[in-house]
Amino acid sequence: MRLEMGHIYIKDIQFAAESKIEDGILYVSEEAVKAVALEDEKIKSVSFDIAKPGESVRITPVKDVIEPRVKVEGRGGIFPGVIAKVDTVGEGKTYALKGMAVVTAGKIVGFQEGIIDMTGPGADYTPFSKTLNLVMVCEPVDGIKQHDYEKAVRFAGFRVAVYLGELARELTPDETKVYETCTIKEGMEKYPNLPRVAYVQMLQSQGLLHDTYVYGVDAKKIVPTIMSPTEVMDGAIVSGNCVSACDKNPTYVHLNNPVVHDMFEQHGKTFNFVCHIITNENVYLADKQRSSDWTAKLCKMLDLDGVIVSQEGFGNPDTDLIMNCKKIEAEGVKTVIITDEYAGRDGKSQSLADSDPAADAVVTGGNANQVVILPKLDKVIGTLDYVTKIAGASEETLREDGSLEVELQVLTGATNETGFNKLSAR
Amino acid sequence: MAKLKVVHYINQFFAQIGGEEKADYPAELRVGEIVGPGQALTQQFGEDAEIVATIVCGDSYFNENLEKAKADILAMVKEQAPDVFVAGPAFNAGRYGVACGTIAAAVQEELGIPAVTGMYVENPGADMFKTQVYIVSTKNSAAGMRDAVKKLAPLAVKIGRGEAIGASSEEGYIPNGVRVNFFEKERGSLRAVKMLIKKLNDKPFETEFPMPDFDRVDPNPAVKDMAHAKVALVTSGGIVPKGNPDHIESSSASHYGEYDIAGVMDLTEETYETAHGGYDPVYANEDSDRVLPVDVLRDMEKEGKIGELHHLFYTTTGNGTAVASSKAFAAEFSQKLKNDGVDAVILTST
Structure with a gap:
């Protein structure tokens, strides 16, 4: 499969009478995006705001972060099975609005949403302090069930992102990158001497605010399968989860999966990037066994020499991670895993809930229990009403001077386990 | 900023008193003297710190008269009231490493004076004391002195000033079981790709998180009634x-x-x-x-x-x-x- 990614750099976002992109400036008609968000009757009201890097702004409770894209050539559309009709994506031409994101926020669903700070120490940890953010704060209709509310906000974010992506359809990208993978047979013929490697991505699938969707299918209900690594660039995988906010993959991360991108850099040079394998992290033991058996089986059937496994979440999924690693290694496939740690505030506790000697090559996104003080910022988009209740906060979180004492856990994307950041620990 | 006061501990060999035959040399305080590796440390300290006294003790003497040696040395350190205590580096010398670890831990614990030492990772003293004091990781022989001192001196200064200590990979100490966050130069995915390439090619690679020994609990016997x-x-x-x-x-x-x-x-x-x-x-x-x-x-x-x-x-x-x-x-x-x-x-x- 061959996908051409056209990057359109967004330098600024401004509200205007008409939505358009001109000279790298995204003009947004508030009226138009509101109408798009309110298409769902479960959303009572929505307000939009803009947060720029360096501004004294705190966004919370954050649910998802999405990069607007548009499919300009080839099969299917962005977010297949979710927004676009079901069709296999990952080939042709796609444009992305780089340097910006749509951030969904609003009243809390669980205890589980995150914080994005645009300045200060929090901004050093969350990758979304570096993007121009169009933030949508959604208010649900009264009496709505939590699952329906979560879904309504999730879809509203995708609709708005697709609406903005469409504005780029006729533009000329500032930069174009080509991603191409081979079929199994082509790859073997073209790179007979290169090791065969794949990316095993574990998708969070533990329930409300812990779900992920593949072509619209709840990842709890999949068995491990293979994809072309370009499919995610068209939104084949979307997020429905944000707890603990630090190590869940917002949709932005799926679209820009760093393991996929960094493996492509080596494709045809040091190894043959054969495919992207996806698996889930269900809570039942039988599911864990089945899924890890299958990932190992797929690795074997594809005659792989090595894989990188990325985790999503912690605790319960640590067992899936270790089962995957152990079983894949047992097939003679060399494995590197990416995780993060919960070593306690003092860094002295066991970092993972499971371990095995087979996991001898680990990359870590850092200790999520580390405490950080987030100073009071001038403006809050969303609400601080829940700030003492979200995962990583406590009754003592809100201090007298208005600053927040929290664990890194609360910061969206801070210890991401696809290796999105530079944070690590020793 | 005033220069930090340092007391430096070395063995008979590094004090150029002698080898094994002089290992029973009792503890000795040399006020105002900079001896052996103290020279290299002093150079590395620059304006940040100075050695105010050196304590020399034979390795056999220390280990065979543990309680007395410890008490004598603690008294010497106390008298000098330094800001920080540096022992060694001991490289791969086993008894010297154990002595450095023992006395550094005691100075810290009993006198409340921050201490640091240095040794080779396989020195038995490393495993014994790495969770009690910061131990700079050195090469296995004194040929690694320059490299050791480069890490030992700045860490001693940081500890002496009570500054926050970074991750083991940044500061050069032997991992002590305390996980510390820091920013790498490359993002995690790229580090994973590089680690995989090394693993595929059977080249040495370093995991960022060695698997811990797990604490497993056996269930109690079944309740009969x-x-x-x-x-x-x-x-x-x-x-x-x-x-x-x-x-x-x-x-x-x-x-x-x-x-x-x-x-x-x-x-x-x-x-x-x-x-x-x-x-x-x-x-x-x-x-x-x-x-x-x-x-x-x-x-x-x-x-x-x-x-x-x-x-x-x-x-x-x-x-x-x-x-x-x-x-x-x-x-x-x-x-x-x-x-x-x-x-x-x-x-x-x-």
């Missing part, structure tokens, strides 16, 4: 009375709750809920018995299958909670359970 047993419920699933009166955190709990269920036959949507932020709370909030099975145990109590359900239950959120915290909670409430004559506990997780 359940019909007369007093059973208690304990959960890490965060079930609390509605409103979470003790504000148990949704993740990384700082405490546990103890609640009375005397007379409670069933946990209902109106009376109980979960505080846990790590799983879908909807079903636990609808019926908390799904996590803390009070209703079923009341039935069993009535049917005579169990003696009685203990009137208190203990609860916390396991989500993101450090093992050390969980252990501390359990140590405390296990004692209460024992004192209350509980025979068996059903521990539910989520």
